[in-house]
Amino acid sequence: MRAGPSQEDIRRHNLGALLRHVHLGGPISRAELTSKMGLNRSTIMALTSDLTAAGLVREELPRETGRAGRPSLVVRPESARVYVFAFDVGPDRLAVARVGLGGVILDRREAVRLRGPFELDELTGILAGFARQMRRKTRDDTVCVGAAAAVSGGVRKGDGVIRFGPNLGTQDVPFGEELGRRLGLGLPVSVGNDANLAALAEHSRGVGAAVRDLIYLHGDVGIGGGIIAGGHLLGGHDGYGGEVGHMVVNPGGRACGCGSHGCLEAEVGERTLLETAGRLAGEQHGRDAVRAVVDAADRGDIVAQEALKRVGDWLGLGVANLVNIFNPEMVIFGGMLREIYLGSAAQVRTRLTLHAMAPQREKLRLRTSSLADDATLVGAAELAFAHVLADPLEVLARANG
Amino acid sequence: MTPLLEVRGIDKSFGPVQVLHDVTFAAQAGEVTALVGDNGAGKSTLVKCIGGIYPIDGGDIVFDGRPVQVHGPRDAGELGIEIVYQDLALCDNLDIVQNMFLGRERRSGLVLDEASMEELAAQTLDGLSVRTVKSIRQQVSSLSGGQRQTVAIAKAVLWNSKVVILDEPTAALGVAQTAQVLELVRRLADTGLAVVLISHNLNDVFAVSDQIAALYLGRMAAQVRTADVTHAQVVELITSGRSGDLGIAQ
Numbered sequence: 001m002r003a004g005p006s007q008e009d010i011r012r013h014n015l016g017a018l019l020r021h022v023h024l025g026g027p028i029s030r031a032e033l034t035s036k037m038g039l040n041r042s043t044i045m046a047l048t049s050d051l052t053a054a055g056l057v058r059e060e061l062p063r064e065t066g067r068a069g070r071p072s073l074v075v076r077p078e079s080a081r082v083y084v085f086a087f088d089v090g091p092d093r094l095a096v097a098r099v100g101l102g103g104v105i106l107d108r109r110e111a112v113r114l115r116g117p118f119e120l121d122e123l124t125g126i127l128a129g130f131a132r133q134m135r136r137k138t139r140d141d142t143v144c145v146g147a148a149a150a151v152s153g154g155v156r157k158g159d160g161v162i163r164f165g166p167n168l169g170t171q172d173v174p175f176g177e178e179l180g181r182r183l184g185l186g187l188p189v190s191v192g193n194d195a196n197l198a199a200l201a202e203h204s205r206g207v208g209a210a211v212r213d214l215i216y217l218h219g220d221v222g223i224g225g226g227i228i229a230g231g232h233l234l235g236g237h238d239g240y241g242g243e244v245g246h247m248v249v250n251p252g253g254r255a256c257g258c259g260s261h262g263c264l265e266a267e268v269g270e271r272t273l274l275e276t277a278g279r280l281a282g283e284q285h286g287r288d289a290v291r292a293v294v295d296a297a298d299r300g301d302i303v304a305q306e307a308l309k310r311v312g313d314w315l316g317l318g319v320a321n322l323v324n325i326f327n328p329e330m331v332i333f334g335g336m337l338r339e340i341y342l343g344s345a346a347q348v349r350t351r352l353t354l355h356a357m358a359p360q361r362e363k364l365r366l367r368t369s370s371l372a373d374d375a376t377l378v379g380a381a382e383l384a385f386a387h388v389l390a391d392p393l394e395v396l397a398r399a400n401g
Numbered sequence: 402m403t404p405l406l407e408v409r410g411i412d413k414s415f416g417p418v419q420v421l422h423d424v425t426f427a428a429q430a431g432e433v434t435a436l437v438g439d440n441g442a443g444k445s446t447l448v449k450c451i452g453g454i455y456p457i458d459g460g461d462i463v464f465d466g467r468p469v470q471v472h473g474p475r476d477a478g479e480l481g482i483e484i485v486y487q488d489l490a491l492c493d494n495l496d497i498v499q500n501m502f503l504g505r506e507r508r509s510g511l512v513l514d515e516a517s518m519e520e521l522a523a524q525t526l527d528g529l530s531v532r533t534v535k536s537i538r539q540q541v542s543s544l545s546g547g548q549r550q551t552v553a554i555a556k557a558v559l560w561n562s563k564v565v566i567l568d569e570p571t572a573a574l575g576v577a578q579t580a581q582v583l584e585l586v587r588r589l590a591d592t593g594l595a596v597v598l599i600s601h602n603l604n605d606v607f608a609v610s611d612q613i614a615a616l617y618l619g620r621m622a623a624q625v626r627t628a629d630v631t632h633a634q635v636v637e638l639i640t641s642g643r644s645g646d647l648g649i650a651q
Contacts, residue, residue, distance in 0.1 A: 291576060338580065342580050342583060342604070343576070344604065345604050345607040346607040349607045349628070349632075350632045350633070352628065353631050366608075
């Protein structure tokens with residue numbers, strides 16, 4: 001028989017829970033923490049002083065409260081001191097950010113990625129170079145406690161190997177390991193699917209903050225998804241879950257990069273939109289090209305309008321299927337799908353009315369991403385902070401060496 | 402749930418022309434209610450009746466469950482009803498803070514209390530997650546169309562308003578700015594306000610609304626939940642006043 005949790009386990013759990021409140025909710029008074037966590041005042045005091053001693057939080061007198069009595073101390077995250085590196089590898093963009101505890105982006109670098117083959121050496125070299133530049137500018141008392149990357153592809157749970165990434169032009173690459181080696185910080189680099197991580201970001205500090213069941217759809221060249229059910233990300237057995245872009249909506253339809261036909265991604269993706277709008281040969285691609293189509297449709301370009309309608313129809317059908325299966329409270333459109341949804345909402349919602357079941361769509365809310373282009377980066381930062389929140393003191397002791 | 406704002410059986414004539422016939426309309430707190438209709442269907446007249454600009458000939462206005470009399474814009478303002486008109490009514494030669502407090506300036510003694518006005522304006526813009534404006538001391542003439550719309554909306558929200566009525570907020574805006582304004586409209590409702598959105602663009606209506614009320618030649622054809630109708634049905638309601646079981650009985 002297994003024994004119950006030890007005193008030490010409980011303390012570690014409470015430290016993590018308190019740090020999570022400060023990390024996600026921002027500065028909060030000890031009194032509020034007492035009521036939110038349901039712990040004794042003296043326990044909260046002991047926990048905060050442990051975290052303060054470790055340099056993860058600091059306590060300050062609040063500004064005037066206007067209430068009688070001695071004001072409760074406010075616990076703030078040490079955002080400027082404790083940070084992680086967050087990486088984002090998209091089809092068209094490489095981004096690196098230094099993100100402080102509490103989710104503040106302290107510094108960032110971006111580069112355009114040209115579409116083409118996936119050169120592991122070159123890519124990790126650029127990313128690690130950006131990280132080094134930013135690290136050189138930090139003060140001596142700062143400490144890096146983790147690193148994580150969001151990539152546009154399927155990532156194996158556990159070892160950070162990109163198993164498939166048709167839109168990055170990659171297959172079976174030990175990305176996490178290589179990036180960790182290049183960084184040379186002695187820290188492992190966690191890797192996650194970009195849409196999964198963006199879903200977590202919107203769930204923890206975006207438009208879906210109070211929502212326990214949501215579906216996030218991310219449009220880039222392809223369509224990715226992250227499904228959060230009961231407050232947890234559905235990762236699946238090996239971590240490849242949530243690939244809604246490869247749900248077949250039109251059997252025998254357009255060819256998809258994954259080898260199948262009629263996937264949601266093939267019917268809604270950037271390529272199809274540009275092709276039906278007659279703009280595939282143009283010089284623009286990526287977000288700019290999509291915006292140009294929506295803009296043209298708005299100005300009355302009939303071809304662009306038709307293309308957007310078509311894409312909206314398929315998108316609505318895909319969302320209707322998801323709504324029937326998962327009964328989410330909220331569906332969030334992020335990346336390029338923000339523009340597409342706003343430009344074709346009439347079609348998307350008409351499809352939902354026709355194909356989603358009435359009880360499921362009754363309270364459904366459709367929203368656009370509030371973190372916008374930062375969603376994937378913020379998600380990667382949350383992934384990097386995950387083990388700090390699980391065991392704050394141990395991780396910090398290790399990072400301080 | 403009782404609607405926050407409800408109008409029942411409103412009639413309004415201008416001389417011999419009856420513009421509104423027995424119009425009933427409701428707006429819930431926390432929802433965006435879109436008001437659609439062809440040119441001359443009576444959308445603006447209905448809004449001006451609610452805002453106290455035009456006196457109504459018959460019918461009731463019910464606010465938060467109790468019947469109220471609205472004899473002028475001041476009455477509407479006291480109830481917490483704010484209207485953002487198409488022309489925005491901003492002064493180009495004043496800055497953002499001055500515009501937001503225009504006519505309702507705060508004073509400390511004889512002078513204006515600039516510091517507290519500035520803080521409140523900044524708080525309001527921040528609460529709406531408006532990050533496109535560089536400085537709140539910028540003159541309105543230097544702002545883009547979308548930013549002006551944002552300032553006009555923030556001005557309406559500043560006064561603890563409960564109902565915000567927006568007349569064509571996305572007309573004459575580019576795509577990027579339309580997206581920002583639509584997201585702002587949605588956020589207003591998500592913070593608990595009752596938002597009424599007048600728009601000709603059905604895409605915008607479907608993107609953010611929870612309910613759609615369609616006016617047809619001065620009559621309310623139907624008020625329906627957006628999740629229960631298709632684009633084609635709404636177009637029919639606007640152009641012919643009925644669609645299947647919905648709409649005005651023949």
